[in-house]
Amino acid sequence: MTRDESAAIDAFERLGLTSYEAKVFIALQQVGSGTARDVARTTDVPRSQVYSVAESLEERGLLAVQQASPIRYRPVSIEEAQTTLRNRFEREQERAFDYVEQVKRDSVEEETQEDIWTVRGRERVDDRVVDLVSNADDRILFGTRLPDLVTPALGEALENRAAEGVAITVVSRDEGVRDKLGSLEGVTAKRPPTHREGDKRSGRILIVDDDGILLSVVDDSGGETAIWSAGSLFASVLIQLIEASDEIR
Amino acid sequence: MTRDESAAIDAFERLGLTSYEAKVFIALQQVGSGTARDVARTTDVPRSQVYSVAESLEERGLLAVQQASPIRYRPVSIEEAQTTLRNRFEREQERAFDYVEQVKRDSVEEETQEDIWTVRGRERVDDRVVDLVSNADDRILFGTRLPDLVTPALGEALENRAAEGVAITVVSRDEGVRDKLGSLEGVTAKRPPTHREGDKRSGRILIVDDDGILLSVVDDSGGETAIWSAGSLFASVLIQLIEASDEIR
């Protein structure tokens, strides 16, 4: 069992297959088609188990069963397997969220709660940044010294807002960041006036209108953690404090 | 626990969450945000379990944790949760199939094996039909008495083939089927010459070039099962037998 193979099996497991199912499917893709014995030979799945495993794979639409003696199995094409799995995923997701949308509380007033939230992980922070940006009505201020933190999704969101007349300022001491975002229609890119030499931990800063703020830091191992708040007194006070300093402006 | 709710929980489980995780996520969407106790109140998840469950949900990016006392939890928006899950799915699928593609045997000769395969389930049959159609070079003959078995994907596939100069004939005694497919560019729709009154079981028939055939039946409970073969002597013989009769033509 190679390193790659067990990684692939793990991935299949996260897609909802059991490890036997993953192994049988992979084995069948290797040998093209074959009997239970053929499959058992190329994997460490016991032959007696192949039958039931193949049956459940058939129900999932990942292989075809030939009624013969001995029974032969044949995998569907890779493309077909992918679309089958994807369709299944979309169907389940729809079912799951349909209900959630039904029962979701209309959280109207809740926006003004005095809450500061923590988000861990680069992608999570990405999502939150885009979400905040997308709700901007008046102005957006975004800053980071790390080009990696400027994602395509952020660019799109900023462009959309700019098209709606939202004033957008990007602040960075990194030329790449300024070029990438400054080239967008309606986006102004600046250098921060001061330069703190020892700054190796700050990640990004985002200010939206006068009531939304996000601030992230990057720890030693590269993990990003952000705090954010929107529509709270906290947020507006923090914004005032930050903008009173001349770090960004 | 309503019927809908447990269905939604099942769907979340198939997406890879545990039932506790699903319950906590749903509960948080209902209440907006809250403490472990709030969550435990609106579900049957024991409060002591909420903490660890919420932690794993945070790792999945489905909720945010507020560092306070007591700890407060807040779900991400439904849209964000969906894209997070979808991204995860796509990533895993890519990982899984990358490996499969690496090791997939170049099954060259294998096409000409003498095999007849069985496919169970409407969607599976749909997929196979589209796959066979897409590989047609010369001509396609498709027939069914059931309008439901004419899917959009089939229509597209036929249109594509027609554009490549493949001769396409659709045979049905159902006017709706003839209209739907006959209206496509390059598709000829016909009525079958004979009419067997007692035919309540046949599903669809597909003949591709002179070497691919698929035949499906519908059982009492509406389930569809198909047999098919391509590139085999079986297939060509069957095609000759069928076309010798005047049932379709």
Added chain:
DNA sequence: ATGCTGTTGTTATGATCCTACAAACGCGCT
């Protein structure tokens, strides 16, 4: 301070379920 009460967050402990894995069995064939 002291003691009481209720809550919070953590941890431990069975019960239960599913998968992984192994072995045996019935059957048809030669």
Added chain:
DNA sequence: AGCGCGTTTGTAGGATCATAACAACAGCAT
């Protein structure tokens, strides 16, 4: 009988579910 095929049964291990116990702490009356 001997052999391969397909089915069935049994067991060990792990994850999840469900409940309980625990220390730490805040509020409040003595």
